[in-house]
Amino acid sequence: MLKIENLQAGIEGKQILKGINLDIKPGEVHAIMGPNGSGKSTLASVLAGRENYEVTGGSVTFDGKDLLELAPEERAGEGLFLAFQYPVEIPGLSTTNFIKTAVNEVRKYRGQEALDAVGFLKYMKEKMAMMNMDQSLLSRPLNEGFSGGEKKRNEIFQMAMLEPKLSILDETDSGLDIDAIRIVSNGVNKLRGKNNSVLVITHYQRLLDYIVPDFVHVLYKGRIVKSGTKELALELEERGYDFIKNEVNVGEEA
Amino acid sequence: MEIYPHQLLFNKDTQWNLDGGSVVGVADIERYRLPGHEKANELVFVNGRFDLNLSKFISPGLQVLALENASEHSELIEKHFGHSAEYLKDGMHALNTALMQGGAFVYVPAGVELAHPVYVYHVTDARAHDALALPRSLVFVGKNAQLQWVENFVTLGSGSSLTNQVTEVVVDTDARFYHYKLQQDSKEASLVSSTHIRQIGKSFAYAVTISLDGHIVRNNTHMVMEAEYCESHMYGIYLLQGKTHVDNHTIVDNVKPNCYSNELYKGVIGDEATGVFNGKIFVRQDAQKTNAYQSNKNILLSEGASMNTKPQLEIFADDVKCSHGCTIGRLDEEGLFYLQSRGIPEKQAKSLLLHGFTSDILEKIQLDPIREYAEESIHRRLEML
Numbered sequence: 001m002l003k004i005e006n007l008q009a010g011i012e013g014k015q016i017l018k019g020i021n022l023d024i025k026p027g028e029v030h031a032i033m034g035p036n037g038s039g040k041s042t043l044a045s046v047l048a049g050r051e052n053y054e055v056t057g058g059s060v061t062f063d064g065k066d067l068l069e070l071a072p073e074e075r076a077g078e079g080l081f082l083a084f085q086y087p088v089e090i091p092g093l094s095t096t097n098f099i100k101t102a103v104n105e106v107r108k109y110r111g112q113e114a115l116d117a118v119g120f121l122k123y124m125k126e127k128m129a130m131m132n133m134d135q136s137l138l139s140r141p142l143n144e145g146f147s148g149g150e151k152k153r154n155e156i157f158q159m160a161m162l163e164p165k166l167s168i169l170d171e172t173d174s175g176l177d178i179d180a181i182r183i184v185s186n187g188v189n190k191l192r193g194k195n196n197s198v199l200v201i202t203h204y205q206r207l208l209d210y211i212v213p214d215f216v217h218v219l220y221k222g223r224i225v226k227s228g229t230k231e232l233a234l235e236l237e238e239r240g241y242d243f244i245k246n247e248v249n250v251g252e253e254a
Numbered sequence: 255m256e257i258y259p260h261q262l263l264f265n266k267d268t269q270w271n272l273d274g275g276s277v278v279g280v281a282d283i284e285r286y287r288l289p290g291h292e293k294a295n296e297l298v299f300v301n302g303r304f305d306l307n308l309s310k311f312i313s314p315g316l317q318v319l320a321l322e323n324a325s326e327h328s329e330l331i332e333k334h335f336g337h338s339a340e341y342l343k344d345g346m347h348a349l350n351t352a353l354m355q356g357g358a359f360v361y362v363p364a365g366v367e368l369a370h371p372v373y374v375y376h377v378t379d380a381r382a383h384d385a386l387a388l389p390r391s392l393v394f395v396g397k398n399a400q401l402q403w404v405e406n407f408v409t410l411g412s413g414s415s416l417t418n419q420v421t422e423v424v425v426d427t428d429a430r431f432y433h434y435k436l437q438q439d440s441k442e443a444s445l446v447s448s449t450h451i452r453q454i455g456k457s458f459a460y461a462v463t464i465s466l467d468g469h470i471v472r473n474n475t476h477m478v479m480e481a482e483y484c485e486s487h488m489y490g491i492y493l494l495q496g497k498t499h500v501d502n503h504t505i506v507d508n509v510k511p512n513c514y515s516n517e518l519y520k521g522v523i524g525d526e527a528t529g530v531f532n533g534k535i536f537v538r539q540d541a542q543k544t545n546a547y548q549s550n551k552n553i554l555l556s557e558g559a560s561m562n563t564k565p566q567l568e569i570f571a572d573d574v575k576c577s578h579g580c581t582i583g584r585l586d587e588e589g590l591f592y593l594q595s596r597g598i599p600e601k602q603a604k605s606l607l608l609h610g611f612t613s614d615i616l617e618k619i620q621l622d623p624i625r626e627y628a629e630e631s632i633h634r635r636l637e638m639l
Contacts, residue, residue: 091610
């Protein structure tokens with residue numbers, strides 16, 4: 001589904017990703033872990049198409065298409081979804097209107113008919129029930145004055161509404177207490193299926209107790225330096241990132 | 255650089271025509287009538303003169319008279335006509351006072367709450383000549399009365415025009431005055447629009463100014479709170495493109511204690527348009543316990559757009575709560591990316607962000623047909639970006 005080959009990218013002339021290789025197949029859940037500054041959020045930004053990042057080498061194909069050639073809205077149409085680490089507050093724009101516009105634009109891109117007011121409401125009610133989403137949140141301006149947990153729930157709700165093939169969760173656990181993590185993770189797990197994949201980017205292992213990955217990769221200094229199964233995450237939790245750093249640094253010296 | 259309309263006025267190449275025998279009929283203004291006019295009083299000025307034949311009054315109690323025929327109210331007129339000159343010591347105001355012909359006196363007697371608004375059309379006829387119009391009104395809202403006042407500015411034809419308008423409003427005890435000003439005139443139309451609201455008793459005043467088009471537009475909007483416990487609100491939005499210049503000069507004058515005022519102006523400026531906000535709040539020495547807030551927020555859409563803003567407070571009392579502030583910035587790129595990442599194309603995402611930015615001002619318009627009309631006008635404008 002997603003194939004990243006030797007991806008190199010940076011911002012303002014500073015190279016951050018120095019050759020990433022990653023292959024995500026339908027139905028798989030991958031986790032990318034790594035210390036601060038290793039390039040985790042850069043990877044998420046590059047995949048979603050954030051403008052100020054510059055790709056200097058390598059390729060990303062998504063369902064056979066060259067992802068890097070597409071505008072952010074086209075990537076969404078193709079079925080890529082980024083749950084933001086810091087969801088943006090947009091005063092004056094109602095959450096429901098925003099989601100309705102997004103759903104219908106994505107449907108248009110996918111060659112489906114736009115939902116009318118009644119059809120949309122029905123669809124939204126279904127997803128709200130599924131995700132235990134509160135109506136009061138949806139009538140407020142987008143993310144404005146939302147708590148950290150509410151913002152992240154809103155992200156996962158948007159994910160449910162847009163039905164992506166690949167969801168990238170960028171540090172969705174940051175700033176959340178354990179109850180909020182559980183709620184958000186439950187939402188993600190409900191959306192898992194054999195045709196859609198998840199890429200979880202996180203600093204801590206605890207999120208992976210709830211969203212259990214098939215593969216874990218460690219990102220350090222812009223490269224994936226170690227890959228394994230969920231046991232790798234536990235090992236990292238126990239031993240910290242230092243043992244990875246030491247292995248890499250020893251390797252570099254040799 | 256600020257450009258003042260008097261520079262146009264004294265351009266020797268321009269032949270200005272002051273009411274040179276133009277004839278404006280019902281058919282000429284039909285398409286400019288605002289939504290909801292079926293249930294509104296309509297007050298029409300043609301080239302600055304109050305035109306009784308084109309006007310229509312449906313509300314019982316409302317009195318609209320030519321200023322020169324309003325002798326039964328001579329005491330009120332003598333007392334209140336021209337009081338804005340204390341605040342507008344400039345040539346444009348003096349010109350209006352010196353040359354105005356056929357102004358209107360609007361009287362809402364005590365206790366009369368007009369169910370229907372008054373729509374005011376300032377029609378300037380620039381079909382045959384360039385035109386100068388000097389509309390003048392004095393509005394008196396009596397004790398415990400209510401008036402909703404909607405002003406629209408229309409230039410006919412393709413000639414240049416200058417409308418230099420002065421409206422003085424007096425709001426008596428327990429009265430409520432709502433004022434909505436819509437400005438989307440032709441690219442050749444310049445306007446100086448002065449609205450001076452004087453609250454002489456504990457009362458409520460409310461003004462919303464929507465500026466979308468024109469050549470050079472200057473608004474002087476003043477609220478003078480001369481009694482205790484007055485409340486006043488002043489809001490504005492300007493969406494500018496081309497080379498339009500819109501200048502909002504506002505004054506909130508707290509003369510007596512315990513008054514509340516809130517002021518918020520927002521602007522979106524594109525192309526090579528320019529905007530000015532100059533907001534002044536006075537808190538006089540006697541005006542203790544004043545609450546006064548003022549804010550001006552702007553988004554610039556292009557390299558060539560510019561905005562000058564000057565929020566000002568002058569406080570002579572020592573127990574007050576006041577704030578003022580301003581922002582000028584570009585469209586939020588992070589917000590734009592957020593919307594795009596949800597599948598919304600860039601153009602539409604920009605439009606949504608700007609709709610969000612303008613929505614809180616539009617919500618201030620409490621007259622439904624006018625709010626819907628303003629929303630549609632702004633929607634059309636944002637679609638064009």
